[in-house]
Amino acid sequence: MTKRTLGISLYPDHSVFERDQAYLKVAASYGFTRLFVSMLEVQDGKERVTEKYQRIIQSAHQRGFTTTLDVSPNIFDQLGVSYQDLSYFASLGADAIRLDAGFDGHQEAWLSYNSQGLNLELNMSNDVEYLSNILSYSANRPFLYGCHNFYPQRGTGLPFDFFVACSRRFKRAGIETAAFVTAPGATIGPWDINDGLPTLEMHRDWPLQVQVQHLFSTGLIDSVLIGNAYAKQEDLQKLGALNRYQITFAVTPSADIQPVERQILLDNLHERRGDINDITIRSTEVRKRYHDFNRVNDDRHTFQRGDVVIGNEQFGKYQHELQIVQQPHTDTRKNLVATINPDQLVLLDAIGPWTKFSFEVAHD
Numbered sequence: 001m002t003k004r005t006l007g008i009s010l011y012p013d014h015s016v017f018e019r020d021q022a023y024l025k026v027a028a029s030y031g032f033t034r035l036f037v038s039m040l041e042v043q044d045g046k047e048r049v050t051e052k053y054q055r056i057i058q059s060a061h062q063r064g065f066t067t068t069l070d071v072s073p074n075i076f077d078q079l080g081v082s083y084q085d086l087s088y089f090a091s092l093g094a095d096a097i098r099l100d101a102g103f104d105g106h107q108e109a110w111l112s113y114n115s116q117g118l119n120l121e122l123n124m125s126n127d128v129e130y131l132s133n134i135l136s137y138s139a140n141r142p143f144l145y146g147c148h149n150f151y152p153q154r155g156t157g158l159p160f161d162f163f164v165a166c167s168r169r170f171k172r173a174g175i176e177t178a179a180f181v182t183a184p185g186a187t188i189g190p191w192d193i194n195d196g197l198p199t200l201e202m203h204r205d206w207p208l209q210v211q212v213q214h215l216f217s218t219g220l221i222d223s224v225l226i227g228n229a230y231a232k233q234e235d236l237q238k239l240g241a242l243n244r245y246q247i248t249f250a251v252t253p254s255a256d257i258q259p260v261e262r263q264i265l266l267d268n269l270h271e272r273r274g275d276i277n278d279i280t281i282r283s284t285e286v287r288k289r290y291h292d293f294n295r296v297n298d299d300r301h302t303f304q305r306g307d308v309v310i311g312n313e314q315f316g317k318y319q320h321e322l323q324i325v326q327q328p329h330t331d332t333r334k335n336l337v338a339t340i341n342p343d344q345l346v347l348l349d350a351i352g353p354w355t356k357f358s359f360e361v362a363h364d
Contacts, residue, residue: 002176004216004244007034007065007225008236009180009197011188012052013043015229021059023230028063030240034178035065036147036225038190040072040100046079050092057093068096068121068147083107090116098147099123105130109137112144124177125149125158125199127165131173146170150180150197150227152189157201167220178223181211183231197227207343208235209242216244217350243358247347249324250362251308251338261310261337264290264322265359274353280309280323281351287311287320302330306345308359309334324348 008027010020024035037056044052057067069089075081081088089097096119099108112120112134122131124146135141148166151157158166163179170177181203182196189197196204203211208231215221242248246269253262270283303309307325311318315333323334326348340348341362351357 002222005034005223006032006212006239006244007036007178007223008032008229008231009036009038009225009227010056010229011038011190012056013038014188014190017052017055017059019230020056024060024063024065026233027231027236028065030236032236032240033064033066034223034225035060035067036098036227037067037069037094039069039075040190049079053092061093066095067093068098068119069094070098070100072100083111086111086114086116086118090118095119096121096145105133106137108134109139112140117143119143119145121145121147121178122170122175123147123149124166124170124179125163127162127169131169131175135173141174144175146175146177147225148177148179148199150182150189150199151201152191152193152195152197154195154204155201157198157204160200160202163200164218164220167218171220176222177220178225179215179221180225180227181208181215183208183226183228183235186226186228186231188229189227194228199227206346209238210343210347212239212242213247213344213347214350217247217347246356246358247350248358248360249344249347250341251359252341252362253338254336257337260290261335264310264320265308265337266361268358270322270357270359272351272353272355272357276353279327279329280325281348283322283324286322287318290320300336301332301334302328303334303336304328306340306342306348307336308338308340310337311335324351 060067076083079088098121120143122144125148167177179199180197182198187194198204212224215224264286268286271285273282273284303325305325309323309325311321312333312335313319
């Protein structure tokens with residue numbers, strides 16, 4: 001299984017090299033390893049274009065990035081590049097080219113055998129037999145990757161169910177996948193319209209960290225790319241510290257949380273029981289590890305979605321069990337110990353049977 005990666009995007013036709021270089025340096029320091037470079041519009045002559053893209057890709061390689069060039073059919077015409085010879089893109093230093101528009105399947109299969117060894121990234125954002133068609137022409141499967149589109153115009157991003165259907169086609173075929181998130185305050189993209197650059201419409205106004213957690217939690221995306229430039233350093237730092245393989249909920253502990261409750265909450269990797277219910281997410285293994293805790297909390301026993309509770313001495317064999325509340329209810333046998341950050345409540349739906357999760361104290 002492919003390890004999960006983070007990436008950024010650059011738009012050399014709309015940016016300054018020095019700032020791009022500084023952005024690459026900061027992103028690399030926080031563990032970002034993929035670079036998406038737009039080549040959908042070329043305004044300068046081939047010589048100038050070559051120099052500009054070689055320079056930025058070389059800088060990226062020096063910092064450990066693999067680079068994908070996003071190209072469209074008109075770029076081949078503008079630069080005089082043949083579909084049978086991708087040496088020009090290899091000369092720029094690219095590791096992969098992403099086809100913004102598809103061909104007939106046979107052409108993509110041919111391209112996957114290019115002598116330069118470039119990876120071929122396919123557009124994932126259509127729920128059609130595109131990938132199956134390419135594979136039916138005996139494509140060079142290890143050199144095929146998938147990457148969703150981003151959507152600069154508000155209201156045009158993919159709905160979640162459609163995104164899932166599209167992505168499953170690639171995951172079932174064992175193809176590595178990628179999708180985009182949008183950084184707040186970042187203003188540079190490929191076009192003059194930039195309402196953010198997410199793949200999923202629902203992500204457009206979400207906190208960046210939650211967008212990334214959500215994509216990884218689907219199990220359908222291997223690489224998450226920030227679509228717009230330039231993300232703030234603090235956002236890059238938060239993403240770099242993010243656990244890419246399990247959801248970590250940011251919580252505000254209750255004012256009267258006891259030391260042992262705090263240990264149960266924060267010092268354990270939790271797992272949802274396999275026989276799930278609609279009311280709570282139950283972490284039951286922890287009740288076997290803690291026995292020195294006998295407290296009845298008389299303060300609050302009516303719970304809302306996102307509250308984290310632990311069974312008290314009235315709960316018999318279920319004492320010390322941790323639960324995340326999914327539906328409001330009242331139960332005096334449980335103590336309120338923390339509340340999940342409201343921005344992360346959408347992630348509760350990603351906690352399925354046997355899913356692992358953890359908690360950390362929320363920071364301002």
